[in-house]
Amino acid sequence: MNDASILLVDDEQSIVELIKTVLHKEGYTHIDSVRTGEEAIVACQAKIYDLIVLDVMLPGRSGIEVCPFLRETTNAPILFLSARISDFDKLTGFAVGGEDYITKPFNPLELVARIRSQLRRYLGYTGGAEPLKEASKDQWSGRTNLYDYGRFQVNEAAGELRVEGDIVPCPALVFQLLLFLCKNPNRLFTKSELYEYVWGEETLSDDNTVMVHIHRIRERIELEPSRPTLLVNVRGLGYKLVHENPRRIYPT
Known part of the structure; x- marks a missing residue:
């Protein structure tokens, strides 16, 4: 894991040096670092990163604005850094694709x-980061542990979600929750x-975390996310994934 490739996106050099x-x-x-959102987009197009630390308040486009563009090229976890501390922020x-949100000032050891x-x-x-790409039918059908829910299928080995035949990008924690x-x-789980x-933690640190990820799953798999079926x-x-006859496909 120490071979992981990390991108720091922050225009405050002192913070970048501290994190490094x-x-x-x-x-x-x-570890690479850039100062703007535009530079982060270019960096992620040129190189595969395993994790991105993204400041919210950047010159030009904010981290919130940039995150969806990063999600077009990577499923790597994105950790937001911000002085904004409200629940809305x-x-x-x-909602835009981050896995974690850390407020400034922060404890460097907690960040690590x-x-x-x-x-x-x-x-x-996943075994490592991969750029988002369309999978061929042979790639899809040849993988193991395919969970078929009719409207959508989840391929565990490939780390892919397919909805009505199309590959749908899915951030790491959203995918893990759906999987x-x-x-x-049909089993009911509390938040x-x-x-x-x-998340691997016994204490629910933020009551909204699970709800946000549930919403992001619904945006991908539901015909009408506001009226989930x-x-x-x-x-x-709590929540449950409903299906009368779910199928798990194993290799033949």
């Missing part, structure tokens, strides 16, 4: 811990249980 210093002490040496960061946690989940699951639900069809199983909420109890 603590990451170097932890053994992370493959945090939810906006999650969160980076390590994201890399462990992402690299442990977990696919493996447990705390989902947080523990998917697949990923439903049982009021006061």
